[in-house]
Amino acid sequence: MSQDKTTTTATPKTTGHNWDGIEEYTNPLPTWWIWGFYITFIFTVVYWLFYPAWPIGDKFTKGIPGLHTITYKATTVDGKEVEKTTHWNMRSKFMHEMNEMEGVQKQWFDKVAAMSFEDVSKDAELMQFVNSAGKTLFSDNCAPCHQAGGQGKIGFSPNLTDDHWQFGGTHDEIQQTIVHGRKGFMPAFKEVLNEQQITQLANYVLSLSGEPHDNAFATAGAQLFKSEDAGCYYCHGADAKGNTQMGSANLTDKIWLWADVPAKSTQESKLAEVKRVITGGLDRGVMPAWGGRLKPEQIKLLTVYVHDSLGGGK
Amino acid sequence: MKHDKIERNLGILLIFTMLAISAGGMVEIIPLFFIKETIEKVDGVRPYTPLEQRGRDIYTREGCYLCHSQMIRPFRDEALRYGHYSLAAESKYDHPFQWGSKRTGPDLARVGGKYSNDWHTQHLIAPRSLVPQSVMPNYPWLAKNDLDYSDITLRLKALRVAGVPYSNSQAEYERNVKDFGEDVAKTLHIPDAEKNLVAQAKLGNYDTDPSNITELDALVAYLQVLGTMVDFKKYDDDYFVKFR
Numbered sequence: 001m002s003q004d005k006t007t008t009t010a011t012p013k014t015t016g017h018n019w020d021g022i023e024e025y026t027n028p029l030p031t032w033w034i035w036g037f038y039i040t041f042i043f044t045v046v047y048w049l050f051y052p053a054w055p056i057g058d059k060f061t062k063g064i065p066g067l068h069t070i071t072y073k074a075t076t077v078d079g080k081e082v083e084k085t086t087h088w089n090m091r092s093k094f095m096h097e098m099n100e101m102e103g104v105q106k107q108w109f110d111k112v113a114a115m116s117f118e119d120v121s122k123d124a125e126l127m128q129f130v131n132s133a134g135k136t137l138f139s140d141n142c143a144p145c146h147q148a149g150g151q152g153k154i155g156f157s158p159n160l161t162d163d164h165w166q167f168g169g170t171h172d173e174i175q176q177t178i179v180h181g182r183k184g185f186m187p188a189f190k191e192v193l194n195e196q197q198i199t200q201l202a203n204y205v206l207s208l209s210g211e212p213h214d215n216a217f218a219t220a221g222a223q224l225f226k227s228e229d230a231g232c233y234y235c236h237g238a239d240a241k242g243n244t245q246m247g248s249a250n251l252t253d254k255i256w257l258w259a260d261v262p263a264k265s266t267q268e269s270k271l272a273e274v275k276r277v278i279t280g281g282l283d284r285g286v287m288p289a290w291g292g293r294l295k296p297e298q299i300k301l302l303t304v305y306v307h308d309s310l311g312g313g314k
Numbered sequence: 315m316k317h318d319k320i321e322r323n324l325g326i327l328l329i330f331t332m333l334a335i336s337a338g339g340m341v342e343i344i345p346l347f348f349i350k351e352t353i354e355k356v357d358g359v360r361p362y363t364p365l366e367q368r369g370r371d372i373y374t375r376e377g378c379y380l381c382h383s384q385m386i387r388p389f390r391d392e393a394l395r396y397g398h399y400s401l402a403a404e405s406k407y408d409h410p411f412q413w414g415s416k417r418t419g420p421d422l423a424r425v426g427g428k429y430s431n432d433w434h435t436q437h438l439i440a441p442r443s444l445v446p447q448s449v450m451p452n453y454p455w456l457a458k459n460d461l462d463y464s465d466i467t468l469r470l471k472a473l474r475v476a477g478v479p480y481s482n483s484q485a486e487y488e489r490n491v492k493d494f495g496e497d498v499a500k501t502l503h504i505p506d507a508e509k510n511l512v513a514q515a516k517l518g519n520y521d522t523d524p525s526n527i528t529e530l531d532a533l534v535a536y537l538q539v540l541g542t543m544v545d546f547k548k549y550d551d552d553y554f555v556k557f558r
Contacts, residue, residue, distance in 0.1 A: 017318075052558065055345030074552035089558040094388035094399065095551075101390055140395055144445060145433055153444070156436065284522060286430035292547075293397065293428065 052089055062087040072096040105133070109297045112304070117171035121308040134305025137298060141290065142306075150310040154260045157285075161311040164255045168244035175303040177287065178294075182247060184258075184285025186235075189278050193230060200224055201232065202274035208240055209254040212267040258282055351557040354403045358543045360494050361407040361478045362536070363501040364466050364511040365518075369536030371469065372529050374410070376453060384412035384423040384540065397424040398546050401554060407478045419450055424541030431520050434534045456530040457521060466507045480504050 015024040028034075047053060050068040054061040071085045072095035086092045102109075108129040112120055120126055139148065145157040152159035158166055167177050189198060204221025206213040225232045225240065232240075235248035242250035249257065256262060259273040290299060320326050346352045362370060373379070386392050388399040400423045405411045412422075429437070436443060439457055441450040474480045481487040482504045490499035501510050515527040520534035 055349055058348050058350045060345070060349055060351075072552065074550055074555075076550045077548065084552065084555075086555060089555065090388050091399070091555040091558050092552075094390070094393070095555060097390045098393065141428070144429060144437075148446075156432075156444070284430075284432045286432055288427055288430060 050088065052087065062089075070096050073099050108133075109301070112301050113297045117300075117304060117307070120304050127304075127308070130301055130304050131309050134301055134309060137294070137302050138305060141294070142302070145287070150306070152257075154256055154263070155258060157287075158257055159255070160306055162255060163311075164250060164253050165244060166242070166249060166257070167247045169307070171303055171307050173244065174306055175299060178299050178302060178306075179289065179291040181289035182285070182287040184247065184282050186248075186277070186282040188281030189230070190280065193224075193278075197224055197230065198275050198278050199271070201230060201278055202271050205240075205251055205274050205278075206261070206270060208252045209256075209261070211261060211270055213271075258285075352402060353406055354401045354554055354557045356401060356403045356544050356554075357548065358545055359403050359406060360498050360543060361473070361480060361502055362539070363514055364463070364470065364507040365514040365532050366536045366539050367469065367473070368461060368463055368466060368511065369529075369532035369534070372456070372533045373412075373536060376456075378422075379412050379414070381418035381450070382412075382420065382422045383414035383417050384421065385414060386421055386423045387415065392421070396421050397541065399554075400541075401544065404541070404544060407473075409473060409476050409478065419448075422537065422540055426538045426540040426542035431518075431534055431538065432522050434537055435521050435530060438530060438533065456533060457523070457528055459529045461515070461527045461529050461532050463508060463511050463527075466511055467504050470504045470507050474504070 013026050015026050017024055048061065049064050052060055052062050065087070068088045069085050070088050070092040071083060072092055073081055073083050074095060075081055084092075108126065111123075111126055112130065115123070115126075120130065138146075138150070142150070146152050146160055147157070150160035152161075158164075163169070165173070167173060167182055189201075193201070200217045200221035201224055202221070203213040203217035204219075204225055207215075207218040207221075224230045225236075226238055235246060236242055236251055237248075240251040241253075242248045259277045261270045261273050264270045264273055294302070320330060361367075384400070384405070386396045386398070386400045393399060400413075404423075405413065433444065435457070437445070438453045440452050440454070441448040470478075470480045471482065474482060479486070479490060479493065480502050481490050481499070487499060487503050490502050493499075494502070500506065501514075503510075512527065514535065515531045516524070518531070518535055520532075520538070521528055521530035
């Protein structure tokens, strides 16, 4: 500590340097400190015995063989489970930690994988696991597009909490969607139809949802919808209820995805929204395939979560 | 030499200080160049195509690395959120590398294929329109700026000097055919860089606007390839343990 030279009995030794009258003491370091310093030396030697440390040529030391090992279970390319023991390193430790976590969750995932969709959704205890694990998986992977509660976003991604399913709402269909992804497509009609015909069709589409529309135009639009000139019925069906096999929208359910009709307040602006989609068509709405990114049991669990917890119906 | 002399001579002091400081770095770094296991033996890693590389330059220009790392560490929580831990081999053609663990946004090492081009486009222009709680700034100019690719051959030549195997001669091209296959080798040929860049941008239509090639096209092309080069299904899930 700081000592006043004049009040101490023995004059402490200095380094002998004198910088503009400033001198430097050579007091010994505290004993506890110096021993701490020596102990770090001893620690490094212990470290070399336990962990990968020294480079030697094109190899490196991996600790004393057998002194500090990690045992883990691994899955080979052909699906076999093998147990291995290696020297300690970050990656074998990681394998071990993943095993531990999977050990805790495995019984539940195994149950989900083995049971039918219907049985899973009836099992209240299992559904607790589905809800918590599903929420995590959904937040990490699905929420960026479908939003945190699965409510979707008009003009971008479908709502998963309603009873309308563009590509089918059964467990199998939802699973198919997650594994392989989806893509929205509607041809542009600006080259096929004239302005008046598009206005007629748009009025018809608005009339299907009970939105304000022009009756005369809508009647003409209904004819056009089923005619070969426009051919809307090829995809949307003669009753305009869509087709989940090809993902064509049901135009009668008052649910809007690409034309943001509910946000518009006037008849003209609602009409303009629908006309925009008919004119320009649609070449977006890509959902990535998750088959390569998530494990099959995770996808199955997500399927149940989307179908039974988010409020899907059919 | 008396330390008196060192302390009175700034030049000598500087040299000795640098030597002392670099000793630690040299001891840690130099052996890695000689240890065979440093870079894992794995198929699929290739240099970026001209368009992806140009997107990478925009990534660095905009400072994306200040908030986003590209290094998934072998930790349970990171693997659960981001996917397989990053391999040294996966960034062997990166100049500069994008490792790090200081993150404000998520790690992007495996963001490729996770979202659609459409999502990236809208998210880069207005992040909060898709992720309400995001603190990421808007980058609307990326969609407006035409991509300047006039100097793409120079950029690839510079990387070639740094050791990235872009080919500038027939012999180098043939070496790349052998190493990466013909399809990839074609995209790495410097004389065709501009042609390849335009072709990939037109075909991929990354910013969902086919009328022009913007900086957004390049950036999304880059983001969509991140972490997708190695097919981990081809390896035992502990294959990479033996390299450490």
